[in-house]
Amino acid sequence: MGVTLLATFMALGVARAQSNADRPYPSRPITIVVPHAPGGSVDGLARVFAMKLGEELKQSVIVDNRPGASGLVGAGIVARSAPDGYTLYINASIHNINPMLYRKTIKFDAVKDFTAVSMLAQGALIFSVNPQVPAKSARELASAVKANPKQYNFATSGNGSAGHLAMSQYMYDSGIADLQVPIALYKGGGPALADLMGGQARAMMDPMLSSLPSVKAGKLRAIAVTGRTRSPLLPDVPTMQEAGYKDFEFYSWYGLWAPAKLPNEIGKTLDAASARIMAAPDLKARLAGLGFESAYKNGGDFEKYIDSETKRYRTIIDRAHITAD
Numbered sequence: 001m002g003v004t005l006l007a008t009f010m011a012l013g014v015a016r017a018q019s020n021a022d023r024p025y026p027s028r029p030i031t032i033v034v035p036h037a038p039g040g041s042v043d044g045l046a047r048v049f050a051m052k053l054g055e056e057l058k059q060s061v062i063v064d065n066r067p068g069a070s071g072l073v074g075a076g077i078v079a080r081s082a083p084d085g086y087t088l089y090i091n092a093s094i095h096n097i098n099p100m101l102y103r104k105t106i107k108f109d110a111v112k113d114f115t116a117v118s119m120l121a122q123g124a125l126i127f128s129v130n131p132q133v134p135a136k137s138a139r140e141l142a143s144a145v146k147a148n149p150k151q152y153n154f155a156t157s158g159n160g161s162a163g164h165l166a167m168s169q170y171m172y173d174s175g176i177a178d179l180q181v182p183i184a185l186y187k188g189g190g191p192a193l194a195d196l197m198g199g200q201a202r203a204m205m206d207p208m209l210s211s212l213p214s215v216k217a218g219k220l221r222a223i224a225v226t227g228r229t230r231s232p233l234l235p236d237v238p239t240m241q242e243a244g245y246k247d248f249e250f251y252s253w254y255g256l257w258a259p260a261k262l263p264n265e266i267g268k269t270l271d272a273a274s275a276r277i278m279a280a281p282d283l284k285a286r287l288a289g290l291g292f293e294s295a296y297k298n299g300g301d302f303e304k305y306i307d308s309e310t311k312r313y314r315t316i317i318d319r320a321h322i323t324a325d
Helices: 002-022 041-057 069-079 094-101 138-147 162-174 189-198 208-216 264-279 281-289 299-320
Strands: 030-034 061-065 087-092 114-129 154-156 183-185 203-207 221-225 251-259 293-297
Touching: 030 041, 030 069, 041 061, 041 087, 041 114, 041 208, 041 251, 041 264, 041 281, 069 087, 069 094, 069 251, 087 094, 087 114, 094 299, 114 162, 114 208, 114 264, 114 299, 138 162, 138 221, 154 162, 154 189, 162 183, 162 203, 162 251, 162 299, 189 203, 189 208, 203 208, 208 221, 251 264, 251 299, 264 281, 264 293, 281 293, 293 299
Parallel strands: 030 061, 030 087, 154 183, 154 203
Antiparallel strands: 087 251, 114 203, 114 221, 114 251, 114 293
């Protein structure tokens, strides 16, 4: 009798597992890992996207913040997860920058251990200064630094962040890279902005989501934005190109990944949902209010974009001798 009951339970278990496997994706809640603390630009975008993805797929989508080590903790969790579509990952361009900085310590391959599902959005950075800084433009700031470099230092939200690389590019283009002006590396945009507003730092490039409120409140002065065109949120602030830096265009971009070897059909389902979400007028309007713009690319195009951006970042990193190991 015991053997019969055991066989029956085993058969039921197999049947239940087979039934779950046959159910269309998604048949249970999805988790999106965000490798940063709540409140930043990545977290802000992820929460908007997660709500819309849940509506598209008719399933719960949970945002799981796993901060630590410049995003390496959360990325490592995703790299080790099953490629079943139930663990996803949203991060900024720093995902592909980290391997160039943590060459000795990184435990995963940012390309081979992930499936690039879709590029979602991008956002220009605000180049802002403490109000006590007399410079009113990027050119004036460079001149002031050249005249008195010891009175200036810059802040950034983290080693290898978009703001860090953009500031390094600005210093090179302005001819001040060799003046040994410090770039302070903070653990997040909040502490960096606090010191910038307090006068401990003089200038910073940072995503609009985190910097714009301080600019609007008059606690910081925006001298430029790094996008191709002016931001509707700061229509009177020139682009870096208008300020005389003709090739300067820099964004923090954001994408959706899954673990490597994601089944093709699940990838297609997620990508199609991403395309619909990022094309929706209400979503575009909401992103615009946060300083983002929809910049959807399918998985193949996203991979090509990652490759081209990584090459550009490598040039900046090597030229500025940026490292974390």
